[in-house]
Amino acid sequence: MPPSQAALRRIVPAIVLAAIAASPSRAAPPAVPPVAPPPIAPPPIAPPPIAPPPIAPPAAPDCADDGAPYDPAALRDRVAHLASAELDGRASGSPGDAAGRTYLAGRFRCLGLIPAGVDGSYAQPFLADGQPTANLIGILPGDDAAAGGDIILVGAHHDHLGNGRLGANDNASGVAALLAIAQALHQRGKPRRTIAFVAFGGEELGLLGSRYFAGHPPAALPLDRIVYDINLDMVGSYASAGAVYAMGTFRGLPATPIVKALAAEHPALHVGIGGRGVGSDHDPFCRAGIPYVFFWTPDRRCYHERCDTLERLDTAHLGAIAAFAGELVVRLSDTPGDLAASRRRSGCTGR
Numbered sequence: 001m002p003p004s005q006a007a008l009r010r011i012v013p014a015i016v017l018a019a020i021a022a023s024p025s026r027a028a029p030p031a032v033p034p035v036a037p038p039p040i041a042p043p044p045i046a047p048p049p050i051a052p053p054p055i056a057p058p059a060a061p062d063c064a065d066d067g068a069p070y071d072p073a074a075l076r077d078r079v080a081h082l083a084s085a086e087l088d089g090r091a092s093g094s095p096g097d098a099a100g101r102t103y104l105a106g107r108f109r110c111l112g113l114i115p116a117g118v119d120g121s122y123a124q125p126f127l128a129d130g131q132p133t134a135n136l137i138g139i140l141p142g143d144d145a146a147a148g149g150d151i152i153l154v155g156a157h158h159d160h161l162g163n164g165r166l167g168a169n170d171n172a173s174g175v176a177a178l179l180a181i182a183q184a185l186h187q188r189g190k191p192r193r194t195i196a197f198v199a200f201g202g203e204e205l206g207l208l209g210s211r212y213f214a215g216h217p218p219a220a221l222p223l224d225r226i227v228y229d230i231n232l233d234m235v236g237s238y239a240s241a242g243a244v245y246a247m248g249t250f251r252g253l254p255a256t257p258i259v260k261a262l263a264a265e266h267p268a269l270h271v272g273i274g275g276r277g278v279g280s281d282h283d284p285f286c287r288a289g290i291p292y293v294f295f296w297t298p299d300r301r302c303y304h305e306r307c308d309t310l311e312r313l314d315t316a317h318l319g320a321i322a323a324f325a326g327e328l329v330v331r332l333s334d335t336p337g338d339l340a341a342s343r344r345r346s347g348c349t350g351r
């Protein structure tokens with residue numbers, strides 16, 4: 001059931017612009033009025049339903065070598081599927097939510113990710129406001145024993161609001177970018193550090209999936225080994241403000257110089273560096289002391305509206321942002337720096 005208008009108003013500040021005390025690397029996008037963060041007194045998360053989810057069928061065709069990962073047309077195809085009228089906005093617990101998760105599990109499988117959900121599947125089930133849904137979790141193992149214990153989490157929420165709101169930008173775009181990064185890393189060969197790909201559910205109802213994950217991490221992904229969280233939420237509306245933000249990039253954190261170097265290498269992208277975005281899925285991880293980079297593009301007209309559709313997707317910049325985020329994951333995975341020590345020292349705030 002979609003949230004009431006009143007409930008929506010409480011949730012909406014989700015991607016909060018207040019956060020953007022950013023210092024754009026180039027032309028500063030126009031200032032955004034501060035918005036108070038949402039009250040975070042979320043309801044307790046119910047335990048997973050007792051009935052186990054169906055185990056994923058084995059043997060899927062390999063799709064990892066199926067084209068260039070960051071090809072904008074391929075990204076657009078993924079968004080088109082997730083934001084189709086048939087899936088009706090993927091509201092938690094709806095048939096469209098289930099269909100979207102089935103599609104994503106199929107992509108995870110054919111990209112060769114190792115399931116890290118329950119019972120050998122990708123799914124980590126939980127209840128979102130009483131509705132059964134799930135996070136989807138797949139792993140690309142690292143191959144360096146010295147750094148292989150470190151985990152870099154790449155996350156994007158798969159749910160949206162439903163009721164005619166299809167959520168192409170929010171957040172089919174982030175999920176498409178996540179799939180592209182998984183494909184690119186698979187093509188590249190084993191990363192040095194382990195990469196965990198997580199499509200979170202229940203985000204629109206109050207970060208329920210990421211909070212559930214942080215409270216119940218899978219055995220293979222203990223929180224104390226997660227050294228970075230790369231969060232992709234709304235990365236398909238670059239044209240709205242002519243900028244993408246990379247928040248969480250505070251002084252002294254290992255990803256910050258990498259993001260700055262990448263911004264210099266991608267002069268066509270205006271990248272806002274710094275600022276702390278609240279109200280998205282990096283939040284529970286930051287609270288656990290895990291540093292993050294939160295990629296986000298403002299959407300001034302269609303945020304949580306019915307006009308957030310495929311037709312408005314900024315496909316070309318979605319490809320560029322996905323490639324940028326993917327290269328950040330590669331460089332973080334390969335860095336000789338001690339990410340675990342940095343996390344212990346600086347947490348997510350870069351003290």
Ligand SMILES: [Zn+2]
Pocket residue numbers: 157170171203233234
């Ligand atoms: Zn979102």
